[in-house]
Amino acid sequence: MPTWSAVFFQDSSSPFMEQLTYFHDFTMAVLTLITTLVGTSLVFISAYDLSNRYLLQDQMIEMIWTVSPVIILLSIALPSLQVLYLLDDPFNPSLSIKTIGHQWYWSYEYSDFPEIEFDSYMDSDQPNDLPRLLNADNSVVLPTNTQVRVIATAADVIHAWTVPSLGVKADAVPGRLNQLMFLLSRPGMFFGQCSEICGANHSFMPIKLESCPMVNFISWISSR
Structure with a gap:
């Protein structure tokens, strides 16, 4: 039941809403982690003026920051497709x-x-x-x-x-x-x-x- 003090979703009363709630919580956890990581990096970059003139490139870190977003997007896309299929899956109604x-x-x-x-x-x-x-x-x-x-x-x-x-x-x-x-x-x-x-x-x-x-x-x- 909706109330004035409610912040999150209402308590689910169907399997569809349960899956939507799980997907929302998982996605918000990923977004919170990314936001915290980027925000912390910006704070350290702004607070400390440190650099290494001998550091020109690093292929390993470039591979990591290229592949990591792809893995994160796939981890969000695959569950979303599963939930979408579940919502649109027709059945014989009673x-x-x-x-x-x-x-x-x-x-x-x-x-x-x-x-x-x-x-x-x-x-x-x-x-x-x-x-x-x-x-x-x-x-x-x-x-x-x-x-x-x-x-x-x-x-x-x-x-x-x-x-x-x-x-x-x-x-x-x-x-x-x-x-x-x-x-x-x-x-x-x-x-x-x-x-x-x-x-x-x-x-x-x-x-x-x-x-x-x-x-x-x-x-x-x-x-x-």
């Missing part, structure tokens, strides 16, 4: 949901259960224990440990269906269908927002998602 962006609310249709359709507006009564402007009157209920596909589109202007803790984001474009694939690894309540500037009330169309075990999901389906 559950499909269609979400339609409106100005300024979301509509949801459970494709496998045609009788389940509802709109989700921002809840005007904001409880103190929930994030401000992120609570919705109707939640998207999904089962855990189940392959889920979300098909996003829009009825008027371009929106974006985004849930940061899942690591998913896709534009909802009128006349087009974009799909999102994810798997919820734990039960909980997750929040998101439209990530496109879709109009005056852009910041008032939240996404509220609840994940629960399959038994509870079936009970919820039966109650609808």
Whole structure:
């Protein structure tokens, strides 16, 4: 859940977001190491005016500072390609949901259960224990440990269906269908927002998602 004091990513709730978090931490560690090394070298060069007039060249150090950046770039590029392939790898979903962006609310249709359709507006009564402007009157209920596909589109202007803790984001474009694939690894309540500037009330169309075990999901389906 997002909070005012949060500095890092939200706790991941899907394998995709876990991989993205690991890749981010690894890349930031490499960048921090390089920045520290270069900064320290600049400080020593500026502080000490020492030189060796007999040192003309050194092939070994030239090879090191030529090959090292290549190795560092490969160590970053290969994991990034792996994560990118993982995010775009399609699978056979066990559950499909269609979400339609409106100005300024979301509509949801459970494709496998045609009788389940509802709109989700921002809840005007904001409880103190929930994030401000992120609570919705109707939640998207999904089962855990189940392959889920979300098909996003829009009825008027371009929106974006985004849930940061899942690591998913896709534009909802009128006349087009974009799909999102994810798997919820734990039960909980997750929040998101439209990530496109879709109009005056852009910041008032939240996404509220609840994940629960399959038994509870079936009970919820039966109650609808």
